[in-house]
Amino acid sequence: MKTCSRCQKTRVVQxxxxxxxxxxxxxFTAQLPAERCxxxxxxxxxxxxxxxxxxxxxxxxxxxxxxxxxAFRYLRTAxxxxxxxxxxxxxVSPEFIGYWESGDWPVDxxxxxxxxxxxxxxxxxxxxxxxxLSVLREPRTLTRKVRLHIHDAMAQAAKALxxxxxxxxxxxxx
Ligand SMILES: [Zn+2]
Numbered sequence: 777m778k779t780c781s782r783c784q785k786t787r788v789v790q791x792x793x794x795x796x797x798x799x800x801x802x803x804f805t806a807q808l809p810a811e812r813c814x815x816x817x818x819x820x821x822x823x824x825x826x827x828x829x830x831x832x833x834x835x836x837x838x839x840x841x842x843x844x845x846x847a848f849r850y851l852r853t854a855x856x857x858x859x860x861x862x863x864x865x866x867x868v869s870p871e872f873i874g875y876w877e878s879g880d881w882p883v884d885x886x887x888x889x890x891x892x893x894x895x896x897x898x899x900x901x902x903x904x905x906x907x908x909l910s911v912l913r914e915p916r917t918l919t920r921k922v923r924l925h926i927h928d929a930m931a932q933a934a935k936a937l938x939x940x941x942x943x944x945x946x947x948x949x950x
Contacts, residue, residue, distance in 0.1 A: 790810075848877055
């Protein structure tokens with residue numbers, strides 16, 4: 777059995793508890809796995825689960841399409857982009873990010889939708905938005921004659937249509 781980091785007794789048990797996270801004017805609640813010491817009562821939530829919760833909140837904020845300075849900053853930090861990284865992907869100077877996040881400028885809707893795509897792609901493990909932006913930065917060579925495989929492409933397109941949207945779970949090209 778695990779030893780408590782505070783009282784050193786071996787009475788740590790696995791529990792689940794409701795945890796709250798306040799972000800962008802909303803309170804998000806989720807049940808998280810945790811450990812509680814039966815002797816001293818110390819409750820420990822592992823950082824990995826807190827991180828998952830934060831990422832899940834980011835997905836909700838992204839799906840709601842919130843366009844506010846708070847939402848922009850939350851999405852950027854939850855998806856672990858530095859100001860410089862995101863500025864580079866958006867092809868703007870890093871100061872722009874600062875102006876949007878401080879409210880000096882209204883958040884640019886195009887920048888916001890790119891950031892939303894990045895957040896949803898990160899959650900789905902599909903980095904299509906990031907790939908597109910990277911390709912623009914470093915174009916790949918396209919040969920003059922290109923053979924394509926239509927059937928694979930149809931399957932890929934069907935998957936792409938399901939991307940990040942509960943409303944489109946039925947494949948449009950089935
Ligand atoms: Zn203890």
